[in-house]
Amino acid sequence: MTPATGAPLGLGVLASGRGSNLQAILDATAVPGFPARVAVVVSDRERAQALERARARGVPAVWLNPKDFGDRPAYDAALTGALEAHGVGLVCLAGFMRILGPAFVRAWAGRILNVHPALLPAFPGLAAQRQALEHGVKVAGATVHFVDEGVDTGPIVLQASVPVHPDDTEESLSARILVEEHRLYPEAIRLFAERRLTIVGRRVLVR
């Protein structure tokens, strides 16, 4: 699953939007000695800022237009093709807004990470920060987890909490959580690349 010692792990980052988590990953992996590098960035949106961020670092940036594919299996096969062509050993979802099909998830089982702006299992799915505010929680947070076939249900690698302030808006809470996402995601990638993660049932043991 991971390359031999010495060769950094190849990351395939899937992103649809702004790409702030991609940027955190690009920054972390640029530090000498980091055990992974971004091998390719793939987006379903031609104008995703994530693709620009990749190009700015000389990282291959691939736009896979869903309209060019007849169905989800065909799209997911092209995705796997692009990832394999770039020697990817770990897929990192970073604001990728397409649901990945079960065949893709199975093919990359144990090799797909996602970051979610909530303390899962609380508030899975879209607009987690708004869900948290509407529920009235006083503690929110971020989760990096392995991806399984459910929505934000996979084994949890790392979590961090942040306080919810009385005057928080969705924007202010999201910004506070994002700081933790940017910290946790590279750390989870490092742990994976250093082979320090073991999935046991739905628990992730960190060595």
Add this chain to the structure above:
Amino acid sequence: MTPATGAPLGLGVLASGRGSNLQAILDATAVPGFPARVAVVVSDRERAQALERARARGVPAVWLNPKDFGDRPAYDAALTGALEAHGVGLVCLAGFMRILGPAFVRAWAGRILNVHPALLPAFPGLAAQRQALEHGVKVAGATVHFVDEGVDTGPIVLQASVPVHPDDTEESLSARILVEEHRLYPEAIRLFAERRLTIVGRRVLVR
């Protein structure tokens, strides 16, 4: 709902077991100037250590034996009678293992607090710490919330997080969470007694 300024708020603590949260409340309320005092402790179990803790502080300790009452409404009516007889303005559940009926909850709406050993809405119900460990979360915590007719679903007053350690057992995690319970519960009582809590929908505004 709360007594006039100067008279401390009367608390009715309901407990079935060891009473460690009761002890935290007794200790906090014993500090001069604290705006509440424990007016009565009620238990459904004759041998609950909570009752001994109350007596040791000279606080009225009432055993209400469920076997003496024909059904839940009758029991809950006796409970309300005992609380009113002692001038209770806020009911604090502290390990009370009986489900309170909807009539009781409605009668005391906005005047019942509970503490739960999880970051609600995650892991409601029994054995929350075990649920958290089995789910593989990396952050756990404690919640003080108003009680509504659901199980651990009421508006959240305060929460605090604790880390989950790789070698945690149910006991070690429970002990770490309990430290936060003992800190949060008196603080929530203070906020209520100082009339600084407002329930708006399912959010609690803290002034």
